[in-house]
Amino acid sequence: MDSQEDLVRRCARGDAAAYRELVERLEKPLVNFLYRMVGERHAAEDLFQETFVRVVRTLAAFRPEASLTTWIYTIARNLALDHLKARRRHREVSLDAAASERGRVIYFRDALQAAGAPPESRVESTEDERRLQEALGQLKPAKREALVLRVYSDLPYAEIARVVKSPVGTVKFRVHEALQDLAKILGAGDRFRAVEGG
Amino acid sequence: MTVKCSDAGRLLPEMALGDLDAEVTREITTHLSACKDCLGAFAGVGAALTALQASRDVSPSTERRLAVEKAMILEHAGHSKSRRRPAWPWAAAAAAAFLLAMILPGAGGPAFTVTKLSGRVEVYRADHALWAPLAPGERVGARDRVVTQPGASVRFDLGRGGWIELHPDSAITWGSGGVHLDRGRLGAEVGIGGPPLSIGDTGNSRAVLRGGRLEAGLRPVTAAVAGASEQKGGLATAPAARTETVMRLYVKVESGEADLEGSHAQRLRATAGQAGSFDIGGRPELER
Numbered sequence: 001m002d003s004q005e006d007l008v009r010r011c012a013r014g015d016a017a018a019y020r021e022l023v024e025r026l027e028k029p030l031v032n033f034l035y036r037m038v039g040e041r042h043a044a045e046d047l048f049q050e051t052f053v054r055v056v057r058t059l060a061a062f063r064p065e066a067s068l069t070t071w072i073y074t075i076a077r078n079l080a081l082d083h084l085k086a087r088r089r090h091r092e093v094s095l096d097a098a099a100s101e102r103g104r105v106i107y108f109r110d111a112l113q114a115a116g117a118p119p120e121s122r123v124e125s126t127e128d129e130r131r132l133q134e135a136l137g138q139l140k141p142a143k144r145e146a147l148v149l150r151v152y153s154d155l156p157y158a159e160i161a162r163v164v165k166s167p168v169g170t171v172k173f174r175v176h177e178a179l180q181d182l183a184k185i186l187g188a189g190d191r192f193r194a195v196e197g198g
Numbered sequence: 199m200t201v202k203c204s205d206a207g208r209l210l211p212e213m214a215l216g217d218l219d220a221e222v223t224r225e226i227t228t229h230l231s232a233c234k235d236c237l238g239a240f241a242g243v244g245a246a247l248t249a250l251q252a253s254r255d256v257s258p259s260t261e262r263r264l265a266v267e268k269a270m271i272l273e274h275a276g277h278s279k280s281r282r283r284p285a286w287p288w289a290a291a292a293a294a295a296f297l298l299a300m301i302l303p304g305a306g307g308p309a310f311t312v313t314k315l316s317g318r319v320e321v322y323r324a325d326h327a328l329w330a331p332l333a334p335g336e337r338v339g340a341r342d343r344v345v346t347q348p349g350a351s352v353r354f355d356l357g358r359g360g361w362i363e364l365h366p367d368s369a370i371t372w373g374s375g376g377v378h379l380d381r382g383r384l385g386a387e388v389g390i391g392g393p394p395l396s397i398g399d400t401g402n403s404r405a406v407l408r409g410g411r412l413e414a415g416l417r418p419v420t421a422a423v424a425g426a427s428e429q430k431g432g433l434a435t436a437p438a439a440r441t442e443t444v445m446r447l448y449v450k451v452e453s454g455e456a457d458l459e460g461s462h463a464q465r466l467r468a469t470a471g472q473a474g475s476f477d478i479g480g481r482p483e484l485e486r
Contacts, residue, residue: 014274019267028257035256042369042381043329045258046322046343049266056273086329132249150215151250172217179211183239183246 004068012059023052026069029152030076036148037080038087039133047083051076070159077145077163084141135185142166143178150175201229206236214243261380261400261445268400310354310362310372311337317350317366338372345369346382359389376404379447383415388454399447403460403476410454410470416445419478448475458482 010018030051035044054075062071136144142164149160161168206229212218213226230237258266312334319332324341332352338344346352346364353363364370368382376396377384388395390409397414398404405414420443449456450473458466458474460482468474473485 014271016267016271019270023263023266023270027263031258032256036250041256042345044256045262046345046369048258049262049269050322052266053269053273056270083329128249129253132253147250151247172212175215176211176217179214179243179246182250183211183242186246186249187242 005064008059008062008064008068011056019052019056022055026072029154030072032152033073033148034076034080036133036136036152037077037145038083039137043083047076047079050079054079067159067162069153070155070162073149073153073155073159073163077149080145081141131186135182138185139178139181143174143181146171146174147178147182201225203229203233203236206230206233207239210236210240210243214240214247259445260443265378265380265400310339310356311335312352313355313361314353314363315351318347319350319352319364320345320347340372340374343369343371356388356392356395358392360387360392360395362386362395373398376406379414379416380445381416383413385411385413387411390454397447397449399445399476401444401446401476401480403447403458403480403482405447405449405468405474406457406459408455408457410456411452412449412454412456413452414447414449417448417475418443419446419476444478446476446478446480449473458484 007018007022011022027048031044031048034047034051035041038044038047051072055072058075062068136148139147145164146160149155149163150157153160155163157168157171161171164171166174206226209218209222209226213223218226230240312332315332315334320329321332321336321338322329322343322345324343332338332344338354344352344364346366346368348367350366351364353361355361362370362377363385365383365385368379368384370377370379370384373396375394376398378398378400380400384397386395386397386407388407388409388411392409395407396404397407397412399416405412449458449468451468451470453470455467455469456474458468458476460476460480464481466474466482466484468484474482475485476482
């Protein structure tokens with residue numbers, strides 16, 4: 001496997017094999033991270049594709065002393081946040097419209113969904129998978145992204161802190177709180193309440 | 199040191215993630231062995247982490263991986279060209295506008311207008327890298343991606359009597375002469391005398407509609423794939439049997455005709471009433 005420097009150099013030259021190598025290095029953890037962030041498989045794959053298009057477009061701005069993986073996750077994270085923002089705006093429009101607007105059918109079940117809840121996913125998900133995704137959707141966004149980066153990216157805390165532009169201590173706090181919250185949501189709440197009272 | 203339940207409870211996520219140092223881990227472990235409540239809480243945190251880790255198996259499809267590589271190559275090609283200044287920029291711009299006008303109706307900007315829409319349809323605007331809901335009257339252009347949710351559909355006007363309608367739970371990316379379908383189905387019509395419309399999948403297969411109407415979709419195509427034999431300890435071993443499944447375009451021509459163009463410059467013409475598809479190697483086939 002090429003060093004990071006060699007790989008970046010080959011990608012900058014438009015080497016298709018280098019692109020393939022770069023994609024293969026990161027595809028699974030990156031798609032998993034995006035899927036857990038946005039809650040929709042196809043949106044995650046679209047964002048995955050756009051992440052690598054952006055990588056090619058902005059390769060000239062990549063500093064060789066930085067971590068390529070961290071840089072790519074930063075791009076992916078920003079795209080995921082933009083996607084979530086656009087999706088929230090879509091739900092806000094649905095909430096305000098009392099009737100079909102400009103001929104568009106408004107789905108009021110979208111309007112009634114909680115802001116943090118993920119949209120319906122495809123039928124192929126298992127019940128456990130759906131439960132997990134719904135639970136992740138109930139976490140605060142900053143905590144969710146810290147936790148999914150910790151679990152799916154294998155990045156150390158220092159690099160996660162660079163991706164989310166927060167101090168390492170804050171990131172660790174978010175990760176631990178997120179896991180605790182997730183456990184409560186998934187049904188361990190009673191045991192936690194007993195412990196917190198002790 | 200005696201660990202209190204409140205301290206242990208606070209540190210359980212760190213312990214489950216392996217973020218505690220050895221000494222603190224030992225102290226918490228000792229506490230857990232004596233405290234059923236904390237042990238139960240730790241089990242809950244562990245179960246949540248296991249659920250996360252156990253579901254680490256979402257992978258992009260082969261088609262998506264190929265599409266990503268293709269998109270990267272196209273981006274590099276487009277980016278490189280924009281950095282080279284043409285000798286006569288006004289002539290290059292005029293030539294490009296002329297070519298676009300030949301390929302796209304109403305060229306000069308986004309050329310495809312939404313004429314009908316129901317349900318939730320979203321567009322990814324490539325120039326702004328943003329998703330947004332799509333509405334009737336809006337336009338989409340090259341590199342924009344349109345996704346219909348289950349139960350939704352959208353129709354685009356191509357000009358000169360032509361249209362494309364995306365079925366529920368489908369996705370296309372607009373190109374310079376047509377669309378790439380990577381999920382679901384679509385219907386399309388091109389008016390007599392109108393410019394041809396290309397409908398491709400994420401491989402190199404495409405159907406070019408030249409006047410008429412067709413329905414297009416994707417279907418899985420599976421074939422045995424040959425592998426390379428391996429040499430281990432001086433003995434050559436036969437390659438393991440392996441199959442590969444890819445999503446390939448299939449079309450049904452309702453009127454007019456369409457050319458099925460596959461890999462290696464293979465081409466077949468499908469006329470009204472005929473259906474065509476592509477094999478795993480991208481070779482076009484007509485179905486009886």
